[in-house]
Amino acid sequence: xxLKNFRKIMSKNPATGEIYREFDFIGNQELLAKIDKAHEAxxxxxxxxxxxxxxxxxxxxxxxxxxxxxxxKLITMEMGxxxxxxxxxxxxxxxxxxHYAENINKYLSPDRVKTDAKKSMVNYEPLGVIYQIVxxxxxxxxxxxxxxxxxxxGNTIIHRNxxxxxxxxxxxxxxxxxxxxxxxxxxxxxxxxxxxxxxxxNKKVKGVSFTGSTQxxxxxxxxxxxxxxxxxxxxxxSDPFIVLPDADLEVATNLAVxxxxxxxxxxxxxxKRFIVDERIYEPFKEKxxxxxxxxxxxxxxxxxxxxxxxxRPDLLENIEKQIKEAIKAGGKLIYGGERxxxxxxxxxxxxxxxxxxVEEGNPILIQETFGPVFxxxxxxxxxxxxxxxxxxxxxxxxxxxxxxxxxxxxxxxEIETGTVFINENTRTDSRLPxxxxxxxxxxxxxxxYGVKEFANVKTVWIK
Numbered sequence: 001x002x003l004k005n006f007r008k009i010m011s012k013n014p015a016t017g018e019i020y021r022e023f024d025f026i027g028n029q030e031l032l033a034k035i036d037k038a039h040e041a042x043x044x045x046x047x048x049x050x051x052x053x054x055x056x057x058x059x060x061x062x063x064x065x066x067x068x069x070x071x072x073k074l075i076t077m078e079m080g081x082x083x084x085x086x087x088x089x090x091x092x093x094x095x096x097x098x099h100y101a102e103n104i105n106k107y108l109s110p111d112r113v114k115t116d117a118k119k120s121m122v123n124y125e126p127l128g129v130i131y132q133i134v135x136x137x138x139x140x141x142x143x144x145x146x147x148x149x150x151x152x153x154g155n156t157i158i159h160r161n162x163x164x165x166x167x168x169x170x171x172x173x174x175x176x177x178x179x180x181x182x183x184x185x186x187x188x189x190x191x192x193x194x195x196x197x198x199x200x201x202n203k204k205v206k207g208v209s210f211t212g213s214t215q216x217x218x219x220x221x222x223x224x225x226x227x228x229x230x231x232x233x234x235x236x237x238s239d240p241f242i243v244l245p246d247a248d249l250e251v252a253t254n255l256a257v258x259x260x261x262x263x264x265x266x267x268x269x270x271x272k273r274f275i276v277d278e279r280i281y282e283p284f285k286e287k288x289x290x291x292x293x294x295x296x297x298x299x300x301x302x303x304x305x306x307x308x309x310x311x312r313p314d315l316l317e318n319i320e321k322q323i324k325e326a327i328k329a330g331g332k333l334i335y336g337g338e339r340x341x342x343x344x345x346x347x348x349x350x351x352x353x354x355x356x357x358v359e360e361g362n363p364i365l366i367q368e369t370f371g372p373v374f375x376x377x378x379x380x381x382x383x384x385x386x387x388x389x390x391x392x393x394x395x396x397x398x399x400x401x402x403x404x405x406x407x408x409x410x411x412x413x414e415i416e417t418g419t420v421f422i423n424e425n426t427r428t429d430s431r432l433p434x435x436x437x438x439x440x441x442x443x444x445x446x447x448x449y450g451v452k453e454f455a456n457v458k459t460v461w462i463k
Contacts, residue, residue, distance in 0.1 A: 014080035015348040025192040037184035038156040039204040046154035060179035061097035079311040093144040099430040119462040124455040126154030127206035136162035149450040232443030236368040237396030240389035241271035244402040252401040253287040259425035265372035269397040309348040319371035326364035332357040395438035397426035
């Protein structure tokens with residue numbers, strides 16, 4: 001079957017437009033050979049004891065720590081993340097490895113259950129080959145976040161990095177090989193969308209993990225379902241940021257700016273809808289504009305830069321289109337939103353942060369905005385804030401800002417998301433499950449949840 005050129009797999013600097021390398025899609029026969037190799041690796045991998053598994057994970061952690069700057073520069077080159085954030089991403093991966101190395105016995109030990117049997121227990125056993133697909137925005141963290149716990153259990157990975165960050169995918173395979181996974185436990189592939197059915201229909205492939213858009217996730221989950229394969233989907237979000245009337249405005253606006261503009265707004269779990277109580281709406285808005293004006297946009301290689309370019313021209317164009325649609329529907333643009341076409345940043349995919357005042361029903365409150373856009377909407381009290389927060393098809397994360405943390409905890413129970421952070425921006429933590437509900441997906445990563453998603457949870461009963 002001929003492969004469609006869905007989009008060029010291209011490593012390109014989003015700050016300068018320089019093209020580093022282009023890659024072809026993998027052929028079907030080569031892909032099937034890699035799946036066979038991953039299955040053979042699985043047959044060995046599942047026999048390893050915990051000490052053998054920990055040894056490799058600790059080697060991987062050490063390699064990430066020692067080469068944090070090297071891999072950080074690669075992230076910055078391919079998708080434009082400011083260098084300090086890129087290096088921090090790599091270091092977080094090392095910490096993730098350490099967490100699982102330290103907790104392997106806790107997470108993988110059988111659970112003894114008291115019944116009328118002589119002995120009954122629940123064992124956690126690997127399934128086999130898992131197809132993992134990750135996006136461009138955290139190309140190394142999202143690889144390690146979901147892939148490492150799966151490998152820890154004894155599964156093997158066929159890994160598909162984004163078209164935007166192909167060299168990060170290659171680097172990850174080299175890294176796993178150097179850590180001791182050199183027999184096919186982790187293999188990077190440049191698959192075509194046309195090959196999804198070929199992969200999921202293969203009896204040696206036991207599941208798929210996908211992080212990305214809801215539209216693409218629906219296709220992948222549907223294909224997995226057709227072949228009765230396990231799927232974990234972390235999809236899009238339109239996360240609410242609720243500011244209650246008692247909130248510290250300095251804290252609230254700092255959180256808003258740092259959370260929304262991190263990675264140029266290209267974060268699934270970043271707040272996107274800013275629901276502000278009408279009693280403090282105006283001062284919140286004024287402070288937000290001030291902080292956006294002071295936010296440093298520049299070369300991602302400069303350690304003083306806070307916001308770099310967007311990863312691709314089409315992503316920038318889509319954000320511009322969403323801003324125009326929001327204004328056409330009655331929204332008021334009060335700051336920014338224009339592309340930077342002059343000076344040293346003119347060759348890159350740069351845009352100034354946009355702040356738009358909108359009313360309910362505006363399309364920008366319904367869509368996912370994957371870029372540096374603040375959609376501000378007034379709320380009339382706590383109940384109204386929660387109602388607006390839940391008026392979405394998404395359910396990934398949420399933030400509540402209030403001086404009354406007991407009230408914040410109570411309101412958190414009413415919000416329909418997989419994660420709620422109070423007086424802090426949403427983020428992923430190795431110790432806690434991450435994932436969404438509604439159109440934001442299903443399944444969880446991190447903690448023991450991340451290990452057991454792709455496990456055969458097996459009951460053993462001894463009479």
